[in-house]
Amino acid sequence: MTALALSPTARPQRAVLRLHRPALTVWGAFLLLAAGALLWVHLFRAPAERHPVDQYFVLTDVNNVMNLLGEVLSYVSTAVAAWAGAALIGRELESGTARLAWTQSVTPARWLTAKLTAAAVPLTAGTTLLALLFAWVWTTDQDVLVTNWSWDRVLVPAGPLSVALVLFALAVGTLAGVALGRALPALAVAAGVTYAARYFFGRKWDDIWPDRHFWPVQLTATAVLLALTALALVAAFALLGRRTDIKGAAV
Template sequence: MTTAPPTAPGSASAAAYRSLRRLHRPALLVWAAFALLVTGWLLWLHLSKVPAERDCRGFFRYSPMAADSLPGCGYSAFTDANNVFNFLGEAISYSCVAVAAWAGGALIGRELESGTARLAWTQSVSPARWLAGRLTAAALPLVAGGGLLALVFGWAWSSDQDWLVSNWTYDRVFVARGPLLPALLLLGLAVGALAGIALRRTLPALGAAAAVTLLTRLYLREAWLPLHGPLHGFWAVQLSATAMVLVLAAAAAFGAFWVLRRRTR
């Protein structure tokens, strides 16, 4: 009678990572599609829409023709460069709420509710390592996508700020064009993890994580406004706000590990 050789720890970790990747591949694809769609939209604004609107203004400055007489120069609230840019800025700056809902409901809450997590703990993965693996696997694409969006958004706004009416102090510009965006995504991830571990049920964790992140995001808007007084310039305020959010994210992540440890002793 022969027995199967024991699975090496490295092989178990690799298998667990592949399983995690397959489980959350749809969410990863949605996030990648969102980042690429917004990036493409921003490139269209900068390379096509804003130059076309500049040409139209130059044409009508020297021509008595009506605005609708030249193709592509008529006004539409859904295609106006300022409106589209402001909409994209708002969508980007509140994307952390969707991240929190997903992290609380699908990444953590569902596995605890279904018992999948406890099964993993009885095999080769400790609870702390299980949570660290999930947070790391989610944080990497979130930071990469958030960084890409911030770079493209900042480049488009800086290039076209003479045409766009949004000031850098507006939330839809301030959040979306710097490291504050990836920091907010990490905050949403950490809050979602904490809610999932505390509630252990998919829908309650999803709702609680989204609500707490939204309220925190609204509060932070008021918290970093006073920074505009003692600090001068975009980057001074941006980096201070980013540090503030990262501290909150670290506190939420620590809380998630603490609650998990208390409940699995």
């Protein structure tokens, strides 16, 4: 077990976790706040809506709260893309930290794999948890919620589409970071592309395809996004390998 823990494969991932511990802390805090807010809606606001004491709550109306939570959760992918492009990849290439790691028996491909793995695991697990919780609250309390399933604030955070968007954001941020090699330009490009994808896949699909329902739209959009994610990752690894080969030949 000790040999496994100290293996060359484990070392890059451990270094990534240490380097990006603040980002993981922020992500953990966000998960707790979002999950707590969803449980608050289900345990307190929805019952209060069914048996109101006051006639109207301007700030705590259950639909307002759920719509706000849906909007926030549906745009998490844009923040992930910005972080991946700027902090996860772009900053390390720009500062030369990545090249230093490559001189310590860590190949560029393994360096990038470690970064993607360390980021993808908590992002996938956390987004899946929030998607399940959001879908459960929205379905259970449907009697007091009026938002249609096809609205982006429900469609995006209530199914696998949310997980696919986050993974797409990670891949796009990685590709932007590798391609541009600078934090701020990578941040801008990754966030812009991911925002466009979120806007497109979060459209009100029942206006476009009236015969479609929740799961066909969810699964179709998820499959397309995962395919685009795979293409972005292949491009990122290929571009990184090409650039390091050129620099190695030049040296």
